[in-house]
Amino acid sequence: MVTTKKKATTKKNLVIVESPAKAKTIEKYLGRNYKVVASVGHIRDLKKSSMSIDFDNNYEPEYINIRGKGPLINDLKKEAKKAKQVFLASDPDREGEAISWHLAHILGLDEKDKNRVVFNEITKDAVKNAFKEPRAIDHDLVDAQQARRVLDRIVGYSISPILWKKVKKGLSAGRVQSVALKLIIDREHEINNFKPEEYWTIDGTFKKGTKKFQASFYGLDDKKLKLETNEQVKEVLARIKGDEFLVDKVDRKERKRNAPLPYTTSTLQMDAANKINFRTRKTMMVAQQLYEGVSLGTGGTQGLITYMRTDSTRISPVAQGQAADFITERFGSKYSKHGSKIKNASGAQDAHEAIRPSNVQLTPESIAKYLDKDQLRLYTLIWNRFVASQMTAAIFDTMSVRLAQNGVLFTANGSQVKFDGYMAVYNDADKSKMLPEMEVGDKVQRVLTKPEQHFTQPPARYSEATLIKTLEENGVGRPSTYAPTIETIQKRYYVKLAAKRFEPTELGEIVNKLIVEFFPDIVNVTFTAEMEQKLDDVEVGKAQWQKIIDSFYQPFKVELAKAETEIEKIQIKDEPAGFDCDVCGHEMVIKLGRFGKFYACSNFPDCRNTKQITKEIGVICPECHKGQVIERKSKRNRIFYGCDRYPECEFTSWDKPIGRDCPKCQHYLVEKKVRGGGKQVVCPNSDYEEEKIK
Known part of the structure; x- marks a missing residue:
């Protein structure tokens, strides 16, 4: 009797990521010895029904498995049990580190083992190189995520019930959302209290030979003059005798305009709003698709951009070198500024690179047929900005002239692109406005003078882009918080969009007034920015998160007790x-x-x-x-x-x-x-x- 031996089954390595789309892309890169599965985001979190923080035990969070994820957790446990080794490859940020930490806890993995794999872009080389250098879970990153989660839970679950009781059900408060709401309401008050002031301008059309050009009134007798009344305008016009003006000053200069920095999360959100009319949420959703990977036909699925949650403008030396080669080949060596260093904004965490294309050779035109309309528009924005950031400055020839007659002065400015530099791919300059050639002593003819009355305008209401810019400039929130913050204040009907600008509602005014009165630190921009900095210190191991929470909570609980007793029930009349x-x-x-x-x-x-x-x-x-x-x-x-x-x-x-x-x-x-x-x-x-x- 002939017996056949069963072929031994080779154990596979198990890789766990968050998203199914990401899992498919990575599995193709790693090959047959790896199985890649998705946790579909977090698998553990705080309870929704209670505070879930043990105040008597050093603010320890009380985690539970997320409802509905039981079958998924069981599948992950089965796969982990039969795997040769388990790798945790969630996103390369605080949230991703926390997801890996929770997975390690549920799967019984040793947190000291080098099973954490991080990559900033989902390309074959980046993924394979990351698996050559796995590391242990970074507890500083985990603590930084926990600190923010606990702080947000304390604020939200403490103030929201008071708002429910005293105003109406369904309301909420939060660290970043309350500051955003106050900014919008403060701006509305500025607009309402604004008193317009009258001012006048006199624009003139002049002619040198046959060429016409525009100039504006500057002043009288070598002094700049602001025209505030029609009487002043009449006095100026009365001094002009005839149409002949003398060129009494000419300045010629060469001016450089440096390339813009590559995108961070917030600058991408701002530009996407201004240039391609994307809401913040849509920008992040489409960027996630580009990051996780798009099928490029026979080229397979590839991640097209680096990780999209970052406040850094740093570019890796490898990416700089690839960009320099591309720029030199397409435009010539004089367009490349290879080797120059980009300085980060103060306060940037610099955990990742700036947002850039994973492969600069994949131009928007070359992959357009594989992308949908929204993906192509956002990818084009990112690709153009990155390539421009690696190119030399644009150079302009500028000319400024002053025209005079009887002490009345007009000025005109013109410019012409001498060398386009980065503008060859990213033209963000106004159209060139050339003046005719003029020298001191030349005579020009006035064709027309047009006096016009104006009134100063109040500041504009915030758009999504300008609100994000203001929050970032004030150090409030971080890249990942802007989209959910903007969504929340609209969902709660604290603000509404009118002509793409935020307008506070009556409900928003009521909630803001209560928070400003009883919880002033929550809406204090400086306090919130300082708290963000303290939380960032946890991320780099400079501070212990429980101490930061305690320093916040002790005065906060006094404010809570006062609010509970002193806020009177507010009736919103029908x-x-x-x-x-x-x-x-x-x-x-x-x-x-x-x-x-x-x-x-x-x-x-x-x-x-x-x-x-x-x-x-x-x-x-x-x-x-x-x-x-x-x-x-x-x-x-x-x-x-x-x-x-x-x-x-x-x-x-x-x-x-x-x-x-x-x-x-x-x-x-x-x-x-x-x-x-x-x-x-x-x-x-x-x-x-x-x-x-x-």
Whole structure:
């Protein structure tokens, strides 16, 4: 009898990452001896139902397995048990380190073992090199994450119940969100208290030979003069005798403009908002996709950018060298500034590189067919900025002239690109404005002078980009906190977006007033920035997290006790809606809910009739020709237009119907926003367009 030996099964190494998309990409790079699985984010956390912090035991967090992740945890335990070795490869930041620490605890791994693998980009070389140098779990990073989690839990779970009790259910407070809310409200108060001041300008059109150019009034008799009244303007114009002016000063200079730094998380969020109209959350979502990997056809799946949560502008020497080779090959050696050092902003943790393409050779054009529209737009932004950051300065020839007649002075400035430098890929300069050649003593002719009255404007409300910039400049929050902070203050209806600018609501004003009065440190920008710095010290082993929490909590609990007894119940009064309930006949009122104001029957709870507050635009529905078109909002707060007879009529449009039909095809016309802030009437069904409206 012939017996056959069973082939021994080779044990595989197990690698655990957070995301399934990331798992697929990495498994392809590591080969058959590795199995890569995903934890799908955190597997342990604090309870949602309670504070979950042991104040009597040095603020020890009380973790539990996240509800619903039991089957996943069991699968991870089975895979770990049969694996040759387990590697923890969650994201290279505090949050990722904490996820690895929790995984080690649940899987019974020795935390001193070198089983932690980190990489800043998901490329074959980066991943393979990282597995050659695994390390032990970094407890300083874990402690830094725990400290923030515990601090945020103490603030949120202490103040929020007071707001629920004294104002209304569903409210919350937090370290960064409360500061963001106060900034928005302080700006609103500035706008409301602003007193405009009158001022005047005089712009002139002049001519040298046949070439015209623009100049602006500067002053009188060698002194700069600010024109504040029409009388002053008349006095200036009265001194001008005839149209001939003399060139009495000419300055020519060469000016350099250095390339912008590569992106950090916050600068990427700002630029994406300003240049490609991405909300902060969308920017981070698309960046995550680019980081985790995109299929490039026969080239396989590749991570296209480095890790997108960073406050560093540092670039690795290897990436600098690759960029220099690319720039030299495409543009010439004079465009490359290889070897120059980029200084980080003060306070930057420098845990990772700046956000850059993983492979500079993968130009946006070369991989465009593999990316969706949003991925391509964001990748192009990142690629252009990185390549530009490694290029030489742009050089301009500038010219400034002063024109004089009878003591009246006008000035004109012009510039021309002498060497484009980094602007060959990232043109962020105004268009060149050249002046005709002029020398001191030349005569020019005045063609036109145009006096104009102006009034000083109040500061603008914050947009997502300017709010992030302000928070970062003040040292409040960190790159990973900005997107969830902005989302939370909108979700709680503390603020609303109007024309892409944050406007505080009545509810936001009430909550802010209470927090400012009873918890002043929470909304103190300096205090919050100093706390961020202390928490950063934990990350580098300079401070013990429990001591930082204790120094905060001892005075905070005194404020809590005072707030509990002294804050009086606030009644948010219902406003009359001006019409009766169509179900029971009682008066309808305007109530404030989680998602804003709505109509409700005053006979609640006996009558539960509610209606959405809508805004008519004065157009009959183009589909049913019976209902009125009203302005509505999607779940993501985006305005769209629909028929007020819904669900009988299901007409909807993202663009605003104008009540006229297309002369070509008789389809209804709509008003569409165009670049530059204007609008244009177009037909969605044909190529018909009308002139742009400013």
